[in-house]
Amino acid sequence: MKYLFKYVYKGHEKQVIHIDKDQENIVINEIQKFQDARYISPPMELWRVFSFPLLQIHPCVMALQKHLPNQQLVRFKDVDKMEDIVDREKEKNSMLMSFFEKNKVDSNARKHLYKEFPKHFTWNRSNHCWRTRKHKSMIGRLVYANPAEGERYYLRLLLCHITRPTCFEDIYTTNSVLHPTFRKAALDRGLIETNDSLSQCLVEASLFQFLNALRRLFAMMLIFCEPGNVRKLWADHYDSLSQDYRKKYGCPERVQNMVLIDIRVFVESMSKKLSDHDLLNVSAHIDLIKRLS
Incomplete structure (x- = not known):
């Protein structure tokens, strides 16, 4: 699998050609004479001229973001002011928070796990919300988390098994008991192996x-x-x-x-x-x- 991945994404073919006259005792400085060139064969050029597809992923896969409470990802530039960043980002919902909001207002959404959402809904990047899917299909995959990451890993584990959550408290809760950590909630649900x-x-x-x-x-x-x-x-x-x-x-x-x-x-x-x-x-x-x- 690693070999296939490296082969597919290795990039375009390259070759370096340099011709010198026949001289004896010639010293070649390879660093100064190095040239980074790209070689395109006639079939490859025709493929691009006619705009044939170069690659395709089927079915499409969407990476579903997750975050701990009040730890959403915020993007900003060095020149941005803190007040402007807060005003711009406070109205934006993350994928996970929009998932909670969708479960509050849509009874059909409560039937699906977070990772199943892309099959039935589409993510609107401009409005930061989930909308009902009308055609095609897509597979959802939660972003990987290592067990050493602690709470982030257990949140991912719970999201793979819990339907209809409307907030983080619903994920913390098991059998009407509100646990202080995601780890304890996962343990109470039997999602973690015993000791x-x-x-x-x-x-x-x-x-x-x-x-x-x-x-x-x-x-x-x-x-x-x-x-x-x-x-x-x-x-x-x-x-x-x-x-x-x-x-x-x-x-x-x-x-x-x-x-x-x-x-x-x-x-x-x-x-x-x-x-x-x-x-x-x-x-x-x-x-x-x-x-x-």
């Missing part, structure tokens, strides 16, 4: 791993394995993760914070932040004691 395999891995590792290595393993799971319920994984294995600190310190709060600080160090060593994951916060005074020690 059984990760939990079993930590159980086995706790039998022979040193405590510091066990906390490093937990941090690696946060970064690379994307556990569905981080709080539950933390609660189930907290005793194993904190065994050495519980023997050394009598204060439960200090023990918890010492474990979190160790995990934070491992997470930050992989260029990530502990605050990006659903874990408890580190107390400031405990953090200071840890740094001084």
Whole structure:
């Protein structure tokens, strides 16, 4: 697939020709004599003269944009004033926001997922709204999101399974429960795999791993394995993760914070932040004691 993509989009054919007289001991400066030329064969030229189609995508594919709440894409120039940018952009709806608005006023639109919208509606770029499609067809594809992107990835996951949302709150809500994050909403809907395999891995590792290595393993799971319920994984294995600190310190709060600080160090060593994951916060005074020690 990669080869076909590179072959199709490699561009026009090129060749460089340079002729020198026969001379001995001639030194050629290839940089100064380089010429960027384009070669067009007679068939290619005739194809263009008669305006024959050069390429075609069938069926047409529309990239559907998505964004987190209040994080719409705004385009502006360096010379634009902030007031003018705000006045110009506040009346424009993104594809996703127009999708919500369409579901509010059109009962037929509520039957379709966001990715199915281009089959039944057309996107009007000038008015920034969806209109009923009258002819032809088109396939919709949500813009890709990596699991490492966090909430943006889970928003994409939810949009692929939820119909009739009229606002972001409808996506946050599952079984009449308003969740604080898209991740928890996706977990409640069963769209994220459970932590059984990760939990079993930590159980086995706790039998022979040193405590510091066990906390490093937990941090690696946060970064690379994307556990569905981080709080539950933390609660189930907290005793194993904190065994050495519980023997050394009598204060439960200090023990918890010492474990979190160790995990934070491992997470930050992989260029990530502990605050990006659903874990408890580190107390400031405990953090200071840890740094001084």
